[in-house]
Amino acid sequence: MTTYVVSREILENNIRQLKKQAGAVPIWAVVKGDGYGLGVLPLAEILSEEGITHFCVTELREAQILRDNNFTEEKILMLRAVSDREEINRLLDLKVILTVGNEETARLIDQIAAERADVAEVHLKIDTGMGRYGFLEEETESVISLYGEVKHLAISGIYTHFNCAFNNEALTRQEFAAFNNVVEAIRAAGYETGTVHCCNSAAFLQYPQMHCDGVRLGSALLGRMPFRTKLHPVGYAVTNIDEIRTLPKGHTTGYSALWTAKKDTRVAIVPVGWYHGFRVSCQPELGRKRDCLRASLSALKQLVRRKNATVEIAGKQCPVIGAIGMLHCAVDVSGVECKRGDPVKLQISPLHVKGMPVVFRA
Numbered sequence: 001m002t003t004y005v006v007s008r009e010i011l012e013n014n015i016r017q018l019k020k021q022a023g024a025v026p027i028w029a030v031v032k033g034d035g036y037g038l039g040v041l042p043l044a045e046i047l048s049e050e051g052i053t054h055f056c057v058t059e060l061r062e063a064q065i066l067r068d069n070n071f072t073e074e075k076i077l078m079l080r081a082v083s084d085r086e087e088i089n090r091l092l093d094l095k096v097i098l099t100v101g102n103e104e105t106a107r108l109i110d111q112i113a114a115e116r117a118d119v120a121e122v123h124l125k126i127d128t129g130m131g132r133y134g135f136l137e138e139e140t141e142s143v144i145s146l147y148g149e150v151k152h153l154a155i156s157g158i159y160t161h162f163n164c165a166f167n168n169e170a171l172t173r174q175e176f177a178a179f180n181n182v183v184e185a186i187r188a189a190g191y192e193t194g195t196v197h198c199c200n201s202a203a204f205l206q207y208p209q210m211h212c213d214g215v216r217l218g219s220a221l222l223g224r225m226p227f228r229t230k231l232h233p234v235g236y237a238v239t240n241i242d243e244i245r246t247l248p249k250g251h252t253t254g255y256s257a258l259w260t261a262k263k264d265t266r267v268a269i270v271p272v273g274w275y276h277g278f279r280v281s282c283q284p285e286l287g288r289k290r291d292c293l294r295a296s297l298s299a300l301k302q303l304v305r306r307k308n309a310t311v312e313i314a315g316k317q318c319p320v321i322g323a324i325g326m327l328h329c330a331v332d333v334s335g336v337e338c339k340r341g342d343p344v345k346l347q348i349s350p351l352h353v354k355g356m357p358v359v360f361r362a
């Protein structure tokens with residue numbers, strides 16, 4: 001049966017390593033996207049066992065799951081600047097820290113909190129380049145005036161979210177400087193900013209000088225970063241060979257007949273395809289000429305290096321041949337000792353995995 005296996009041990013090691021690297025700075029574990037595919041609760045429980053007490057979500061549902069399952073004292077930060085009245089009320093019921101990224105939302109939350117005879121804890125969001133949610137650096141004056149005006153908001157933090165931390169150090173430094181300008185201006189006006197935070201995983205791992213008072217980590221927990229780290233990927237899919245056959249010389253496999261047997265070839269049919277997330281990635285938008293160029297270059301590199309997809313059978317990396325189907329792929333198992341029913345291991349990101357149960361193993 002096809003399953004997605006998450007190694008608790010690897011996940012725990014990643015968390016420990018990140019905690020060590022963060023030192024005294026608290027990690028706000030991001031469990032959005034249903035815990036990056038692992039499930040909010042199973043991920044949060046392991047994080048909690050490793051001493052994590054701060055969480056970030058993007059859905060009411062995720063906060064609800066945490067509060068319903070004994071995460072009563074933990075801090076939960078909503079990363080979206082929610083503007084729906086009912087959603088705000090329910091988030092306040094759950095004692096979730098809200099994000100304020102514009103004046104209207106600030107006033108709305110202030111008004112709702114007043115109606116409830118409540119005080120809403122919020123973090124301010126500064127937009128330093130991402131262009132979604134947040135006050136611009138140019139709006140610093142109106143940010144400062146907020147501190148004096150909103151009586152039912154407890155502003156306990158301020159943050160920004162970098163858009164290019166994984167690939168553009170110069171831009172990230174600029175954005176960090178812009179963020180600091182806003183923070184300094186608020187302090188100069190006599191207000192306390194509370195928790196200052198800006199790092200996602202990529203920024204955290206590369207720029208220790210930007211750790212500030214907290215770091216928001218998601219993908220690093222899963223050990224999947226677009227650059228080399230000491231972290232390890234936490235999950236993989238396991239399935240079984242459905243069929244073993246010998247395709248005669250000249251025979252093809254898969255849609256579009258992309259592969260033709262040069263000689264009689266022993267082939268294993270594996271019941272996992274792109275539907276399950278195999279070889280699916282977050283493709284960059286090819287909106288700009290340089291993105292097209294970059295994509296073409298990487299395709300060219302692949303062509304030269306022939307870095308084909310592989311799967312692991314009997315401890316060996318075996319090349320996938322032909323086009324990967326929706327639900328199947330074919331694998332060249334020439335010279336590999338294997339039979340129908342034997343286990344197959346495939347690398348799939350938990351973010352993309354679909355159509356199989358996720359199980360945690362020691």
Ligand SMILES: *Cc1c(COP(=O)(O)O)cnc(C)c1O
Pocket residue numbers: 030032079161199200201202216217218219220
């Ligand atoms: C998703 C997200 C993060 C975590 O990003 P990773 O790169 O996965 O660590 C941090 N902050 C915000 C605002 C996010 O939306």
